Amino acid sequence: MTAIVTTALSKRYPEVHALDGVSIRLEENRIHGLLGRNGAGKTTLMQLLTGQVFATSGEMQVLGGSPVENVDVLSQTVFIQESQKYPDTFRAVDVLRIAAGAYPHWDQAYADRLVAQYRLPVKRLVKKLSRGQLSAIGIVIGLAARAPLTFFDEPYLGLDAVARQMFFDDLLADYTEHPRTIVLSTHHIDEVANLLEHVVILDQGKVLLEADTDDLHDAAMSVSGRAQAVDAFLAGREVLERKALGTLATATFTPRDGDELAAREAGLELAPVSLQALFVHLTTANAASAAAADPDRAHDRAIV
Amino acid sequence: MRIRNVVQLHTVNRLQAFGWPLIIMMMSLTIVLIIGALVTGVGGDQAREGMNYGMQWNGAIFALLGPLIGFGFTAMGQYFPLALGLGLTRREFAAGTALVFAGNAAFYAVIVTIGKVIEVATGGFGLSVRFFDVFYTGIGEWWQTLIQTFLLILMVMLVGAAITTAFHRWGQSFLWFFWIALAIVVLAISAGLLLSEAFLAFSQDVAAMGWFPWMGVVAAFAVVGAAVWLALVRRAQAR
Numbered sequence: 001m002t003a004i005v006t007t008a009l010s011k012r013y014p015e016v017h018a019l020d021g022v023s024i025r026l027e028e029n030r031i032h033g034l035l036g037r038n039g040a041g042k043t044t045l046m047q048l049l050t051g052q053v054f055a056t057s058g059e060m061q062v063l064g065g066s067p068v069e070n071v072d073v074l075s076q077t078v079f080i081q082e083s084q085k086y087p088d089t090f091r092a093v094d095v096l097r098i099a100a101g102a103y104p105h106w107d108q109a110y111a112d113r114l115v116a117q118y119r120l121p122v123k124r125l126v127k128k129l130s131r132g133q134l135s136a137i138g139i140v141i142g143l144a145a146r147a148p149l150t151f152f153d154e155p156y157l158g159l160d161a162v163a164r165q166m167f168f169d170d171l172l173a174d175y176t177e178h179p180r181t182i183v184l185s186t187h188h189i190d191e192v193a194n195l196l197e198h199v200v201i202l203d204q205g206k207v208l209l210e211a212d213t214d215d216l217h218d219a220a221m222s223v224s225g226r227a228q229a230v231d232a233f234l235a236g237r238e239v240l241e242r243k244a245l246g247t248l249a250t251a252t253f254t255p256r257d258g259d260e261l262a263a264r265e266a267g268l269e270l271a272p273v274s275l276q277a278l279f280v281h282l283t284t285a286n287a288a289s290a291a292a293a294d295p296d297r298a299h300d301r302a303i304v
Numbered sequence: 305m306r307i308r309n310v311v312q313l314h315t316v317n318r319l320q321a322f323g324w325p326l327i328i329m330m331m332s333l334t335i336v337l338i339i340g341a342l343v344t345g346v347g348g349d350q351a352r353e354g355m356n357y358g359m360q361w362n363g364a365i366f367a368l369l370g371p372l373i374g375f376g377f378t379a380m381g382q383y384f385p386l387a388l389g390l391g392l393t394r395r396e397f398a399a400g401t402a403l404v405f406a407g408n409a410a411f412y413a414v415i416v417t418i419g420k421v422i423e424v425a426t427g428g429f430g431l432s433v434r435f436f437d438v439f440y441t442g443i444g445e446w447w448q449t450l451i452q453t454f455l456l457i458l459m460v461m462l463v464g465a466a467i468t469t470a471f472h473r474w475g476q477s478f479l480w481f482f483w484i485a486l487a488i489v490v491l492a493i494s495a496g497l498l499l500s501e502a503f504l505a506f507s508q509d510v511a512a513m514g515w516f517p518w519m520g521v522v523a524a525f526a527v528v529g530a531a532v533w534l535a536l537v538r539r540a541q542a543r
Contacts, residue, residue: 050388050391052388052389052541052542053542054539054541069394069395070393071393071396074391074392075391077391078391079389079391081389084386084389085385085386085389086382087378087382088382089317090316097312097316098309098316098386098390099390101309102309102391147391
């Protein structure tokens, strides 16, 4: 079953086109990565899918219905956003108590365990918590809610590497035990690459790529060796990126059948490209093509 | 409808929701009692009588009413984003918050009324002071204080919520519009009072129109505040 379907979804603010004709399909009970540079539209998309903001145009179906003012959908959805605001007088324990009442699948014992694990000072006022401790509140809610549809928007800002790894481990362990649909927006792509089953890459409000991560393993390769041999190998092919150092060169390209043998015969080395590297290549190439298509806009961006 | 969750959102921190307003009220009352004791001890009966008359306009009760005025603003400014973040709908938030407004108004109106009854029965706590039995909460019968305080608190919370929601919707430009419009109204009334005998007479008639019409005015402001708030909150978005 499909958890989320959007068709030509757009959101325009007075000064920016945050989302522009986004059409995606996310299957249920999978971990989806929502990737994109700052301002790509990731948070806006999640806010639309949780009914927090209204779409300018387009359609969306979340768990079979529109999320806007829909109790059936929203009671099965948890959205942990890094910019979540809390009342000044609230302590962490107050937020957790409300969350316990708001989510029908809430697991209090698990929440208590997570609070201890992330060393969250629950009696302290939220406004006096560090950035990492604020993130910990979101992580506890997002995991303990056990909502059938869980959105995490940069959930670990301010967390140290140990706590981040702890979150990834907890997420995977709990997801395995209680399968649900998880949408994870992140900048730490390499850290979550092994968790993700499907990714959507947004850039400048548009979908740049939507694919299963298994398929992406074959989407790009890197080839390295003597520059002349590399160029000959890549002649007439789509090259995502090329770097040269003296007589040596490395390039990222879209592979096809027979490449392995051809590279070996040319004395070149082939290696898979990480998800993060692919992301960087795709978004950089998209920015370059946008700049070529609209030099004035590119000039404006350069000035900014 | 998950109204219970919204009510919990506003009342989960009992000390903040109920404790501090009552503690601040008691502190303010204590200061008034100390002033009363000093005036009575130093000035005698004449001073006591003058103090009792003057304290009809004693604003110390705003130590309690003030935080409640702020509650209307924070309900939309601070609680609404969290409610949306927790997956509550705007309709649920509005219904639950309106219930909390009414509950708060009723709770504190009863507190003020009980205080007034005790104050009147004991001759201003034996010191001829006025804290509850004042112009703002009603100097008539106890039931008038109950109704007046309830309507007053409800009105300021609804108007506060409406103003914050409008700010949420239109941002700083709304505040400019609001304050300029308010300044123009105040200026026009002041000018009318100073420059027009007819307007002055009309104003005096309005001021003396009696308790029931005035309660109608307060209720009308509450209804307008509620209508604006509910209309805007249905289209309010996360910021």
